[in-house]
Amino acid sequence: EMDETYIGGKEKNKHQHKKTQGTQGRSTKTKTPVVGMRSRGGILVAAKMDKVNSANIQTMIDKHADANATLCTDEATIYKGIEGYKQLMVNHSAGQYVDGTAHTNGIESVWALLKRGYNGVFHHFSDKHIGRYVDEFVFRLNDDNVKRSTLDRIDSIVFGFSGNRLSYKMLVLM
Numbered sequence: 642e643m644d645e646t647y648i649g650g651k652e653k654n655k656h657q658h659k660k661t662q663g664t665q666g667r668s669t670k671t672k673t674p675v676v677g678m679r680s681r682g683g684i685l686v687a688a689k690m691d692k693v694n695s696a697n698i699q700t701m702i703d704k705h706a707d708a709n710a711t712l713c714t715d716e717a718t719i720y721k722g723i724e725g726y727k728q729l730m731v732n733h734s735a736g737q738y739v740d741g742t743a744h745t746n747g748i749e750s751v752w753a754l755l756k757r758g759y760n761g762v763f764h765h766f767s768d769k770h771i772g773r774y775v776d777e778f779v780f781r782l783n784d785d786n787v788k789r790s791t792l793d794r795i796d797s798i799v800f801g802f803s804g805n806r807l808s809y810k811m812l813v814l815m
Contacts, residue, residue: 642679642713642745643702643720645693646752647672648759648766673771675755678705679748685782687751689772695722702726713743751782 649672661670676698677687686705690697698719702712711727714720716734729743738744755778759766766774784797 642681642748643677643698644715644745644748644752645674645676645690645717645719646755647674648755648771649673673766673768675752675771675775676701677748677751678702679751680710681747685748685751685779687775687779689775693719695719699723713745715745751778754778754782 659671674690674693675687676690676693677685678701679685686701688701695718699722702723703725706712706726708725711729712720712723713729713731714723716730716732720728720730729740731737731740731743731745739746755775758774758778763774784794
């Protein structure tokens with residue numbers, strides 16, 4: 642399953658001088674796109690993208706998907722030019738969310754968790770560090786952290802830190 646989402650504040654909650662001019666409602670102009678792929682019962686891959694277009698989507702699929710994979714997407718135009726894979730689409734704009742095995746419910750649930758974290762825990766992801774937040778959520782979901790004890794998760798984190806150093810100076814200059 643593959644889908645994209647846009648992370649950022651709601652237009653109605655912004656100060657007047659920060660609102661996107663000439664738009665109403667759910668504008669994506671001032672939001673950061675995140676694209677993700679989730680295999681059913683398997684691994685999640687998600688990343689911040691500077692520009693969401695068919696070429697970037699094709700590169701992501703080629704890098705992470707098995708050659709025999711069947712892609713399930715929505716009807717967005719960025720998915721219409723995908724080459725080399727069997728593709729099933731659902732038409733959300735027509736109210737179709739499931740068509741047999743074609744659906745994007747798994748990746749949509751990832752976006753729901755990510756946005757709950759954005760709104761409820763962190764309250765804001767800076768554009769500069771949004772990739773790190775996305776990586777954290779991907780790690781949590783891929784590592785089945787809900788099924789593992791806290792000590793096992795701490796061991797995983799410590800093992801992951803081994804040999805990787807991120808100084809404060811590097812963090813603020815990135």
